[in-house]
Amino acid sequence: MxxxxxxxxxxxxxxxxxxxxxxxxxxxxxxxxxxxxxxxRPRPAPLADRTLPARVAHAEAAYQRTIARRQDMIKKFGPSPNQVVMFPPDREPWPAYTVWDFFPAVFNCPHEVERIGSLGDGGQWVCGIERITDKPDCVIYSFGLDWDSSFEAELLSRTGHCEVWGYDYVAPGFGRAVTRGLRPRTHFARLGLGASDSHGPADEPKMWTLRSLMKANGHDHIDLLHIDIEGWEFEVLRSMVRDFRAAEGALPFGQLLIEMHIWHQRFGEFLAFWEMLEAVGLRPFRSEVNLVYANYNRQSGVELATYSFLNLRGSNVFVTDGAAAEDALPEAEGAREAGEPDVRMIRHATVAVEP
Known part of the structure; x- marks a missing residue:
């Protein structure tokens, strides 16, 4: 046996x-x-529908889970938002977080994500530059020009029709990276982006709202909006949301690339600002803390970070196939307020021509 x-x-x-x-x-x-x-728990089924709207919807479902986790994190370290410290001190009890950990840029861009411009301070993360490579009515606004303008220069060199409107009330114009061959598709004016209009003869510096500038330029849509205005972004974005949400129902741009300066901000205030951006359809797909600033201001914390947002509302080329075909239609010449300059004609007024 x-x-x-x-x-x-x-x-x-x-x-x-x-x-x-x-x-x-x-x-x-x-x-x-x-x-x-x-x-x-069954494994999530692979995304069967690979169309652009389906990919955006799939990414949005995942992002909603991140929002729920943020609330759990606030309860853990708060438990209320006003009790959360932006940068907690290094002492017991030791919570391992900073303010940026509550707001990760985890939205899954449905296109390729690429960093445009120089390494370090000045470059920007963009979702789907291929969507505007040959777009005939591509419009880019840039507020707060960098000293070399490498971001704007690369966008111009890699696209066939994009025009860049640059604004700064300190810089004399685009930086040296925007060479003579690229300048025909650039427009510059010495003015600032503000929460309200104050650009009369006696106003200095002259401040324009985005709504007023777009009206003066004859634009109803912006593909990429870059903002670096040294802390004024909070009141400017709040005003922008009020201006456009009431009238159009959606913000008039496809992507927002913005550096946030959280000097003197409290967590509850910043949370309310961030949730306002989410409520109007903005989703962060990439972020980058400004380590140059942190290196020179080591006692103050990592208070500057650049975020790239995709706008899910309205009709733009990054979230809708075939969108924005009628974008940037010029308004009538008489649409500008009486006595205001035509900003479209202000081109490199103070920029020296390269030899």
Whole structure:
């Protein structure tokens, strides 16, 4: 008689052990575990619909889970938003977080994401530059020009029709990276982006709202909006949301690339600002803290970070196939307020021509 059977006959407890081992092997090798059918979590099915709207919807579902996790994190370290410290001190009890950990840029861009411009301070993350490469009515606004303008220069060199409107009330114009060959598709004016209009003859510096500038330029849509205005972005964005949400229902740009300066901000205030951006359809897909600033201001914390947002509302080329075909239609010449300059004609007024 075979050895295992005779052993089990002499020692019944070995028979029980052998039966347990065989049963465990069966369950481990079985693709569906019958004992845990009620608690088993199926793996998420792969996205069957690969169209652009389906990919955006899939990314939005994942982002909503991040919002829920943020609330859990606030309860853990607050428990209310006003009790959360932006940059907690290094002492017991030691919570391992900074303010930026509550707002990760985790929205999954449905296109390729690429960093445009120089490395370090000045470059920007863009979602789907291929969507505007040959777009005939591509419009880009840039507020707060960098000293070399490498971001704007690369956008111009890699697209066939994009025009860049640059504004700064300190810089004299685009930086050296925007060479003479690229300048025909640029427009510059010395003015600032403000929460309200104050650009009369006696106003200095002259401040324009985005709504007023777009009206003066004859634009109803912007593909990429870049903002770096040294802390004024909070009141400007609040005003922008009020201006456009009431009239158009959606912000008039496809992407927002913005550096946030959280000097003197409290967590509850910043949370309300961030949730306002989310409420109007902005979703962060990439972020980058400004380590140059942190290196020179080591006692103050990492207070500057650049975020790139995709706008899910309205009709723009990054979230809708075939969108924005009628964008940037010029308004009538008489649409500008009486006495205001035509900003479209202010081109490199103070920029020296390269030799």
């Amino acid at each position: 075979p050895f295992p059977l005779s052993l089990c006959q002499r020692h019944p407890r070995y028979a029980v052990l052998l039966a347990v081992l065989l049963l465990a092997t069966f369950f481990l090798l079985s693709p569906d575990d019958p004992l845990f059918v009620t608690t088993h």
